[in-house]
Amino acid sequence: MIGRLNHVAIAVPDLEAATATYRDTLGAKVSPPQEEPDHGVTVVFIELPNTKIELLEPLGENSPIQAFLDRSPSGGIHHVCYEVDDIISARDRLKEQGARVLGNGEPKVGAHGKPVLFLHPKDFNGTLVELEQA
Ligand SMILES: CC[C@H](C(=O)O)C(=O)SCCNC(=O)CCNC(=O)[C@H](O)C(C)(C)COP(=O)(O)OP(=O)(O)OC[C@H]1O[C@@H](n2cnc3c(N)ncnc32)[C@H](O)[C@@H]1OP(=O)(O)O
Numbered sequence: 001m002i003g004r005l006n007h008v009a010i011a012v013p014d015l016e017a018a019t020a021t022y023r024d025t026l027g028a029k030v031s032p033p034q035e036e037p038d039h040g041v042t043v044v045f046i047e048l049p050n051t052k053i054e055l056l057e058p059l060g061e062n063s064p065i066q067a068f069l070d071r072s073p074s075g076g077i078h079h080v081c082y083e084v085d086d087i088i089s090a091r092d093r094l095k096e097q098g099a100r101v102l103g104n105g106e107p108k109v110g111a112h113g114k115p116v117l118f119l120h121p122k123d124f125n126g127t128l129v130e131l132e133q134a
């Protein structure tokens with residue numbers, strides 16, 4: 001079912017500062033910030049030869065990553081995103097197997113304009129998993 005690793009996401013308290021670290025200290029090319037109000041985050045992407053790094057900071061009052069940052073104020077690895085060929089059949093299969101699909105179970109459009117879903121970290125070895133339609 002899962003295919004390519006689309007990105008590894010790092011939640012940060014200050015997106016501008018984290019962008020400067022990746023750009024100036026690690027010499028990375030960082031995309032301009034993208035506000036995603038439907039997801040409660042602002043994101044940037046760092047294109048690597050073999051995958052992407054997503055840096056994300058809370059946007060608005062009810063960001064789903066605020067509690068994570070309250071627990072880890074300097075930030076940390078937040079989720080991994082795998083690509084799937086068919087996100088609906090992947091979702092249905094996962095639900096049949098008892099995995100918890102977060103939200104209302106319907107995909108939302110993610111930062112790449114593709115449908116995405118999230119799976120509860122407790123069902124996947126303490127790791128929040130995002131699925132993105134390839
Ligand atoms: C623009 C879209 C973009 C893209 O790539 O396209 C994105 O990636 S958007 C990313 C932001 N959106 C989301 O993360 C949506 C899914 N996440 C959620 O719904 C919540 O973050 C949730 C439910 C996973 C956790 O929320 P919260 O921390 O408020 O819940 P709890 O305090 O009840 O935590 C439950 C339990 O899980 C542990 N936890 C929480 N977050 C993570 C995490 N990122 N990785 C691993 N574990 C996590 C938390 O510590 C609790 O564990 P416990 O042992 O019970 O204390």
Ligand SMILES: [Co+2]
Nearest residue numbers: 009054081130
């Ligand atoms: Co993501």
